[in-house]
Structures are given as C-alpha cells and as structure tokens.
Amino acid sequence: MCGITGWVAYDTDLTQQQDVLAGMTATLAARGPDAGDVWVRPRAGLGHRRLAVIDLPGGVQPMTALDDTVALVYSGEVYNFVELRDELAARGHRFRTASDTEVVLNGYLEWGAAVAERLNGMFAFAVWDERSGSLTLVRDRLGVKPLYYAETRDGVLFGSEAKAILANPLASRKVGLDCLHELVGQTKAPGWALWDGMREVEPGTVLTVTSQGIREHVYWRLGTTEHLDDQDTTVETVRSLLSDAVRRQLVADVPQGVLLSGGLDSSALTGLAAEVMPGLHTFSVDFTGQEENFRPDELRAASDEAFVREVVTHVGSTHRTVTVDTRELLDPALRRTVVRAWDLPLGLGDINSSLHLLFRAIRAESTVALSGESADEVFGGYPWFHHEAARTARTFPWLAFAHSINTDRMAVLREDLRDRIDIEAYVADQYATAVARVEFLDGESELERQMRVICHLHLTRLVRALLDRKDRMSMSTGLEVRVPFCDHRLVEYVYNTPWALKSFDGREKSLLRAAVRHVLPVSVADRLKSPYPSVQDTKYATALQSQAAEVLAADSAAFALVDRGWVRAAVALTPEEITGPRRQGLERVLDAHHWVQEYRPEFTF
Template identity: 70%
Template sequence: MCGITGWAAYDTDLTQHADVLAAMTDTLSRRGPDETGTWLRPQVALGHRRLSVIDLAGGVQPMEADGVTLVYSGEVYNFTELRAELGPQNFRTRSDTEVVLRGYLRWGAAVAERLNGMFAFALWDSREQKLVLVRDRLGVKPLYYQRTPDGLLFGSEPKSILANPLASRVIDRSCLQELFGQTKAPGWSLWKDMHEVPPGTVLTLTSSGLRSHRYWSLVTAAHPDDRHTTIETVRDLLTDTVARQLVADVPQCVLLSGGLDSSALTGLAAQAIPDLRTFSVDFTGEFIPDELRSTSDAGFVREVADFVGSKHTNVILDPTALSDPSLRRAVVSAWDIPLGLGDINASLYLLFKAIRQESTVALSGESADEVFGGYPWFRTKATHTFPWLTFSHSINTDRTAVLREDLDLDLDSYVADQYAAAVSEVEFLDTESASERQMRVICHLHLTRLVRALLDRKDRMSMATGLEVRVPFCDHRLVEYVYNAPWAFKHFDGREKSLLRAAVRHVLPQSVADRVKSPYPSVQSAQYVTALQAQAADVLSEKDNPVFSLIDRSWLHAAVGSTSVSGPVRQGLERVLDLYHWVDLYRPTFAL
C-alpha cells in the first residue's frame, strides 16, 4: 500500500520543478512511511511513497520497463496467476507492482480488467507520450486529478495536488452542497475543479486532451442458482477471497468488532493462518444503550476470539484522548474534508494507530452491509431518496443548522437531483416485479454511493497511520454475484444478511451468527460533550476567524451555553470544530 502523485504537462519542462514534485510527494509520507521515489522527465513528473508489504526489497517505485513508468498504490490478489500467464522469466522482482507494469505492456489499459484487488495507479507511456490513470472497480483506493492549462495534476489524496502552486483552492456553493448533502456524488472532491477518478475507470491524457473509459460497472443479470447453491457459492467465494488477501510479507491481523461481518472474516482467516492476531476498540466507562446500539460489543468479541483461538488485543480509549484538538486536526488532515463525524473517526484513527505498532496489514468487514443488505433501512422500502438519509438518528438531523442563513444550499433539490441521477444508472430484468425492482435500486445505491464514502473513510484513517486495511467483501466477484441474487435469498430467514449468516455459520459461535447488526461504537461520556463545548467557546472568541464565513455564530453561541446537549447539537458541534480546523489547515477561498 502506498501513495502516488504526479504532474503531466505538454508545454512545460517539468525537470525544472523537482522541488514541487518533492513537495507533492511528501504530503503522502504517512501513506508510505518506508520509502520515497520520484521520476522526472520534461513532460511528466511522478512521485511515490511506499508502504512495503510484498517483496520488500524488490518492489521499489517508480518502476520502469520498455518505455513505460509506473507508480502504483494497492494490492493485486491474483498477481501470482497473472505472473505465470505473463511468463515468470520476464520478471525482475516478486512484486505485484511489476505484474501490473508488465500486464500493461502486454494488454495495455485493459490490464485493469484482469486485476483482482484494490488499486490506483498511474502510467507514463513514453512510446505514445500519454498518461494513464486507473482506479479499481469498487473504489477502495482513492485517486484524484485536476486539469491544468497544459496537462493534469493527480494524487492519492487532494493534499498532494494542493501542494502544487497551479492547484485551485476554491470552494463554491456546489462544493458545499455535496459536503452537507452526503450523497457521494461521482467525481466530487470538495474542491472546485478537482475531481475523483470514478471507480472502475481509466483516464487517458494526451496532448489532444483527456479521455475517460469505464471498464467496470454493476451489470444486471439473471441469477442462475437456487438458494442452497447460492449459499455454497458465497461460502466458496469468501473463503477464496480471505485466503488471497492474507498474502503478505509483513505481520497481519483482523479487525474484530464482534459483529457478523468481522467475525466471519476472523473465522475464515483463522482457518487459513495460525496464530491469528485480532484487534477491537472499546471505551472507558459503562456501556449505555442508545438509538443505534442495543448491545455492547465486548462480550461477543471475547466469544469469537476464544472460539477461533486468536491472540486478541482490545484497544481502550478514554474521552480525554478522543476530545484532544490535536487528534481532531490529525483526522481532518487525514481525510482532507470536514465531515463532522467526530469521535467515530477519531476512535478509528486511534485504533489503527495502535494496531500499526504490531501489524502492517489488517482485514476489515467493511462493505458487508452494502453487499448483503444489512442496514435497517433495507426493510423500509419506499423512500424516493437515498435510504440512509431517511433513517432517524442524530447524524441525519439538519446538517445545515450550523450554517449561516444566507448560505442557502437548497439541499432538498440537490439531493433529489443526485438521487434521480443515481437511479437512472440501474438496469432491470424484464421479469422483475415492482418490489424486486425497488430492492435492486436500493442495493445499487448502496454499492455505487454509500459504500464509496465508507471505503474512503477507512482508507484515510488507516493510511494516515501507515496501516494497510484490506476489504474482502469488496471482491468484485462476490459483489457481482450477490448483487444479482434475488432479494428473497438475501433475507430468507427474516433477518438481515441471511445469505452471509448461512454461508459463514460454520466458523462462528452461535451467539454471533445470530447477532443483530450493531453499528460502529461511539463514546457516550458527558465529559466528551463538555470538551466539545469548551473548544467551541474558544472558536467563538475568535471573532474574525474565516470559519464564520460558513458558521452561524448565534447557533454556536446557543450550543456552547446549552446545559443539556442533545444528539443533534453534539453532532453540530462536531461539524463546527471540523470546519474550524479544516479552514485553518487548508486556507480555502470561498466563492459563495
């Protein structure tokens, strides 16, 4: 796992800008703490930061062969088979990086269609003087770009692009609509004129311009199997995927929450490797059930760890650490956007930081809910908008309440337009009933919108600590297969994720196999809320701070003075504090 960045320009001699390339590359040092590499030619500059995982000695980048130079981030899990197909005698290293490079030399950009994995990479093909940017099917690994007058800037994170003096730092109304609308609009990056390379896409830059080719999307097809065969196929795919994703030359572990998803991966991983390490997160103080979590994770975690015999570590966090402003600043910097999730992000960052002391690679149960239909709103069928935006909890309350009244973002219209655009991409079978079509829409929305936001969060929090997190539930073979399975199969026993429960029950204690979904935990301490109010009071004291170009001062004053902070107010304080640190870190220009 690594970080990549670069610059292509057809009318500028980039060999004169080594300092700029170095600055762009250095912004990604946390993604790749082990090595740095740069490559400069008149028309292209490539930068790479490496986290060594496979072939520690041989996988140095940028990597060159036969007129093509590659910078690559991610893991290709079928690299052994591809290496055999390409002819092992042609290879200088054991790395999956070289498989991607030599695969491109054999198949061109169509190499992307042969890769099983999570990846984002850039190739400069000097034979045709073109830059090729490629992103994996589900969007597990990030990749951004911004056009320049004579070329393009790109990077694993916006901060690497912003380190170039040519980059724009403008925030306009449309940028804020998505920030507060949270629909995960394709291509959105927060910054005006900066874009995310869409998942499953190849971008090709030449002196004639930029072309885009979508090499993968969710395809609707008739499901050929009965329920029993479907369960067996899911079991086989998951078993194979977990085994593939446990290949590494560094210490590995599994993130274990005690829920069905992470426990399933733990059980399968324990069958594949001895002395499995597992990690979980918890908070000091007594567990108090809330609107999202009816049971504590701790007991289920212990059951799974004992059942599989893993060496388990429970990372305990306290409110003082979670409310530390320097931690918030680190989290905002890691994600580049002020999303306002507060302790949910901060605790994940601290968990990953603790894991990184002992492991370099971790398996995560992320995306199982999107693939198998695990959220409660899957069973609230008629929504006419993004289902996760209709679910009642504090994160989903009026996200614009903290904003100045004159910032009319018209989020209702924006979200409605995004919903219509998302639904227009769904393909149906002629034989599907109205109910089946509705469930296909909901599944499609989750796999093309919500999952991308969660994968982005996972990537940013983990890579900021130098930890590679792999996501077996995002194997495209599994996603394609389960997407087309009838909804009746996905909840055949009346519970969420029926297919997954049936497929992995053999590796789980019964209590966990039957456990209802419990979301990622959040700190429940009143001390934490008091700390938020104190920090917000400090923001109020800075009368001329540019954050008040966005924030309603009267709302913040009332929130700071409240003696009983509700969930929505707490969430608003999180948003304000994230915005405060983001404005200070990135110095945006507001064009509102």
C-alpha cells in the same frame, strides 16, 4: 499500499520542477512511511510514497520498463498477481522482483489499459508512456483506493489525496457554493471533489491523458444478470467466494491481523481467516468505562466486548483491545491530524478520531489488517433495508432513515448559505441520476425492482464514502486495511441474487449468516447489527462545548462557513441537552475550525 502523485505538462519542462514534485509527494508520507522517490522527465513527473507489504526489497517505485520510456506509480494490492505473473511469463515477460507492482507494469506492457480488467484487488495507479506521450490513470472497481486529478493549462495533476494536488502552485484552493451541495447532501456524487477544478477518478474507470485532452473509459460497472441458483447453491457459492477472498487477501510479507468488532461481518472474516492462518491476531476498540456504563441507543442495542471475547475464545486468536480514553479523543492535535487525513470539513468527530487511534495502535504490531467494511452494503444489513418508510422513500434510504448523524445536516451552516443552497433539489437530482443507472430484469416484481435499486445505490454511492473514510483513517497511520467483502466477484454475485434469497429467513444478511455460521459462536451468528461504537462519556459533550466556546472567542475563520448563532446557542445548553444532532453539530464546528486553519481555502460564495 502507498500513495501516488504526479504532474503531466505538455508545454512545461518538468525537470525544472523537481522540488514541486517532491513537495507533492511529501504530503503523502503517512500513506507510505517506508520509502519515497520521484521520477521526472520533461513532460511528466511521478511521485511515490511506499508502504512495503509484498517483496520488501524489490517493489521499489516509481518502477520503469523499456529503458525508462514507461514508468508506473501504484497504490494498493493485486490479489491474483501470482497467476498473472505466470501468464505473463508464458508470454515472454521477465521479472526482476516478486512484487505485484511489476506484474501490473508488465500487464500494462502486454495489454495496455485493459490490464485493469484482469486485476482482482484494490488499486489506483498511473502509467506514463513516453512512446505515446500519454498518462493512464486507473482505479479499482469498487473505489477502495482513492485517486484525484485536476486539469491545468497544459496537462494534469493527480494524487491519492487532494492535498497532494493542492501542494502544486497551479492547483486552485477555491471552494464555491456548488462544492457545498455534496458536502452537506452526502450522496457521494460521482467524481465530486470539494475544490474547484478538481475531480475524483470514478471507480472502475480509466482516464487517458494526452496533449489533446482527457478521455474516459469505464471498464467495469455493476451489471444485472439473471440468478438461477437455488438457496443451497447460493449459500455455498457465497461461502466459497468469501473464503477465497479471505485466503487471497492474507498474502503479505509483513505482520497482519483482523479488525474484530464482535459483529457478524468482522467475526465472519475472523473465523474464515483462522481456518487458514494459525496464530491469528485480532484487534478491537473500546472506550474507558464503556462496557460497564453502556446505554443502548437508536443504533446500538448492546456493547461489543462480550461478543468479541466469545469470538476470540471460539477461534483461539491472540487478541488486543485498544481502549481509548476520552481525554485522548479531545486532544485538538488529534482532531487536526484526523481532519488533515480526511481532507474535508464536517467530519464524523469521535467516530473518526477513535478509528484513527485504533489504527495507530494496530500499526505498532501489524502492517496489514482485514476489515468487514462493505458487508452491509453487499448483503443488505442496514436497518433501512428493512424499514418500509425508508426503502419506499424517493430518495437515498440512508438519508430517509433519521438518526443523529444525518439529522439536520445544514444546521451548523451560516444562515445565508442555508438560504442559498437548495439541498432538497440537489439530493433529488442525484437520486434520479443514480436510479437511472440501474438495469432491471424482465418480469421482476415491484419489491425485487425496489430492492435492486436500493442495493445498487449502496454499492455505487454509500459504499464509496465509507471506503474512503476507512482508507483515510488507516493510511494516515501507515496501516493497510483490506476489504474482502469488496471482492468484485462476490459483489456481482450477491447483487444479482434476488431479495427473496438475501432475506430468506426473514432477517438481515440471511445469506451471509448461513454461509459463515460454521465458523462462529451461535450468539454472534444471530446478533443484530451494531455500528461502530461512539463514546458515551458525558464529559465528552461538555468538553466539546468548551472547545466550541474557544472557537467563538478566537473569531475563527470557520465562521465563513459556520453559523455563529448556532454555536452560541449550543455552547449555552446543559450537558444533558448535547445529544444526537447537537453533539454531531459541535463535532462539525470543531472540524471546520481545524480544516480552515490547515487548508486556508478561498471561499467564493
């Protein structure tokens, strides 16, 4: 999996900057706990932190070829590397290792940046080519693996995470008013990064850096094609594509398992994985006393654990439930760790913290885990896909569908900032930009056009935010999480399946249910969607108030961003009143406090 970083400078001798490159690389140690190294030449330096998954002794990076004139740092996994290695060997390439890294490097030597089009996987990599004096940055199609860059006076800095770039003295730590629009708007604007001068390499994109500047090439986008298969053929094709993705993603030279929530998505992967991997290990998360004291809410109709047990019994997996205690979630050191992993203020509170704890516990037993992330975006599983007001709203459906996470997102900001940020206009502009990228078929009905837009928004916007969260929380513990539902072949096929087929039985995710019913207990195959759990212990909300009161007393630097009056009012409420948006607001205040202390930003608003 790993973490990558680097620096290209056409007018600076980087052999004199090895300590800086080592510092940039060190910020990614959690992503790659097994090894780390830097490769430096006068015009380019590359850094790598390794999480060893395939060919443990052989896949060491940075990896070079042609007498050190071409160097690669690579993060992720390529699932068709065996086929590509055979093809490259037939073309005369020789391999010293059994790693997918060397396949990517030789693929670059054979096809240049076009190698990206041949890769099936999740990846972000950088190639310095001394022959042309160029740096090539490549990111996978769906954006599973992160990659950021920032231009300098004579080149570029890049890294898997913003913190690697910020470790270079040339990087700006300024955060301006424009940066706050997306932080609050939650539209996942293409290329956005919080810091002035920093950008995210967009999914499906190649950046080529030379002394003349940066050139961008999009090698993949979500396209529109006519779907000609009938219902039975469509279900069978989905089953085949998903089964193949699971099979490919169970290749590793380290222990691996499956994240099992008891919902349709993770249970489907568990059932398919059990067919090809005897002795499968599964993992779930729960909170102390949650099952006994569970109360249905706006998003969760039932507790997960009973369904988890049914799946475990059905497939015969070796299972571990990671039980999280409220006191663990309230540890300020944990929040600081999670904020550092996230790189952003205004996070998701206990949802992120418990996910980090789950991954940390899994990492003690396994290095790789499969996740059901992105199935809802691919198959149309969220409530707002089926909520008329949300799906007909002229905005992003997840913003139109009111719930505690997205309600009153500006409430905790300073009043003068709220007055100066026109979020409605920003979101409307982003929505128009996103919709303009959708291609339609001639003769599509109004409903089909509407649902194509919604599916496109989810697969090009929302899914990227959720994949980033999953990557950050997992890699901060050194755990590689793989996402079979992001196999681009499956995504392309299901995206172009008409909505009438996606919902052929009148339920959400009809195609997925039909394709995987044979590996699931009936109760799980028919279960309604339930999102990732959140702690319901009332003591948690009370403790959030106490910690927010300490932030007030300490006169935190976060008040450059956060509204004091809002915090004072929230601290004075009764515990029963700390629900929904108020509780989420307290989480954001505490996250902002730790983020400001950790990153020391220079606000320019």
